[in-house]
Amino acid sequence: MIGLVLKSTGSWYEVLYQSNTYLCRTRGKLKLKGYKTTNPIAVGDLVEFNIEEASEEQTGVITSISSRKNYIIRKSIHKTGHAHIIAANIDQAIIIATLAFPRTSLGFIDRFTVAAESFRIPVTIIFNKMDTLEDDGLTYADELITLYENIGFKCIKISAFEKSDITRVGELLNGKISLIAGHSGVGKSTIINALNPEIGQKIGEVSLSVEKGTHTTTFAQMFPLENETFIIDTPGIKEYGLVEIEEQELSDYFPEMRALIGECKFHNCSHTHEPGCAIVESLNANEIAASRYHSYLSMLENDDNRR
Ligand SMILES: Nc1nc2c(ncn2[C@@H]2O[C@H](COP(=O)(O)OP(=O)(O)OP(=O)(O)O)[C@@H](O)[C@H]2O)c(=O)[nH]1
Ligand SMILES: [Mg+2]
Ligand SMILES: [Zn+2]
Missing domain, CATH: 3.40.50.300 (P-loop containing nucleotide triphosphate hydrolases)
Structure with missing residues (x-):
């Protein structure tokens, strides 16, 4: 049975399967990837689970997580490095x-x-x-x-x-x-x-x-x-700490900067101090908003916000 995780409260997960919900636990270690996360299973995950026999309360055990098409991940505010x-x-x-x-x-x-x-x-x-x-x-x-x-x-x-x-x-x-x-x-x-x-x-x-x-x-x-x-x-977020994004690829995720890919003089341009930088030229021509460029610099400088 493959169900959809609607809610996770620590060790219990609410899983939707054919318009019924089941309270599920996990058994053993479930890990998809190498990085350290505070929650191995997230809301929106598709999980394989078995209904526990003789359970009147519709409980189950999760045995595996399907691979994710995407996810939104942030730095944990509770556990450093996670x-x-x-x-x-x-x-x-x-x-x-x-x-x-x-x-x-x-x-x-x-x-x-x-x-x-x-x-x-x-x-x-x-x-x-x-x-x-x-x-x-x-x-x-x-x-x-x-x-x-x-x-x-x-x-x-x-x-x-x-x-x-x-x-x-x-x-x-x-x-x-x-x-x-x-x-x-x-x-x-x-x-x-x-x-x-x-x-x-x-x-x-x-x-x-x-x-x-x-x-x-x-x-x-x-x-x-x-x-x-x-x-x-979702709970309110004060500051969103980025993870898994390398310095080199950061500008790819600003669509207005991505549009200028390949136009800087140096292919490994960080768009900060290099001569012939197409992004800085666009900024000076008011084609890229100062607030956006400021955000770019802050993400680049603040290593803490990426890891
Ligand atoms: N004037 C006004 N107040 C609003 C509007 N939408 C929400 N509020 C008020 O804003 C306050 C916070 O609303 P919530 O829905 O609890 O905010 P939230 O984003 O879920 O907050 P967290 O759960 O703490 O992250 C409440 O007092 C709402 O009545 C709006 O369109 N206009
Ligand atoms: Mg709320
Ligand atoms: Zn550049």
């Missing part, structure tokens, strides 16, 4: 961003898109809480949308409290497995509950004094919606 797989086998990633309460950092957006690009996972950026913005905020949101749309990312602006906006989100998700990510308090769980009120995820307050969420969602969980559609709610 990585944490947020989810596997996803069709698209959705970043929820807000300009205030809390303010989403462009560094977070850029790091997350780099991780997704490294697996060619399409990214949409949803600007939420539009109802809270005044003129300046609305103008800034439009500037960011132009910036990211020019690079090739789909962007939409919504308020999670607007029914028509939630319908647009539903259309974006239809028939796909989508991962929702963002800082704590941006409204990830609110959006998921609005899509299907039966889901009933816990919602947190945003502290008005420090403008930060309160980390209400504590583990990733996948929810089946209608029509072969799945959505994964």
Whole structure:
């Protein structure tokens, strides 16, 4: 039996098989690859499992993990030198961003898109809480949308409290497995509950004094919606630490830089100090956004954010 992992809480996994869920454990060591992860099995994994005999509660034992088509992985915040797989086998990633309460950092957006690009996972950026913005905020949101749309990312602006906006989100998700990510308090769980009120995820307050969420969602969980559609709610992320991305390949995951491949004078150009660098020329011509180049440099310099 091959089931889909909906939820993992330490040693137990909730596995979906033909519209039934089974609580499963693992037996022995299950490892796919050489790197150290805090979780060998992630939400979205397809696992082989056996139902335990004489179990009334529908429990099972996982015997193997199918190889993953992709995954979103980040540096573990709990264990140095380890990585944490947020989810596997996803069709698209959705970043929820807000300009205030809390303010989403462009560094977070850029790091997350780099991780997704490294697996060619399409990214949409949803600007939420539009109802809270005044003129300046609305103008800034439009500037960011132009910036990211020019690079090739789909962007939409919504308020999670607007029914028509939630319908647009539903259309974006239809028939796909989508991962929702963002800082704590941006409204990830609110959006998921609005899509299907039966889901009933816990919602947190945003502290008005420090403008930060309160980390209400504590583990990733996948929810089946209608029509072969799945959505994964995740805990809020403060800083996204990249893993498995080499210095040399980093610019490949910035689509606007990837477009200039082969145009630098030196083939091993790091796009920092070399003469004849096509990327620095584009930056000076305002064709590459300063914020994006700044993010590139910060990822390059901050080794810590790659390993
Ligand atoms: N004004 C406004 N508030 C919103 C909107 N969406 C969500 N909120 C509020 O933002 C707060 C945080 O929402 P959550 O859904 O718990 O945020 P989250 O992203 O799941 O946060 P974590 O689980 O901590 O990562 C709640 O008070 C929501 O009511 C919106 O579109 N407009
Ligand atoms: Mg939440
Ligand atoms: Zn260069």
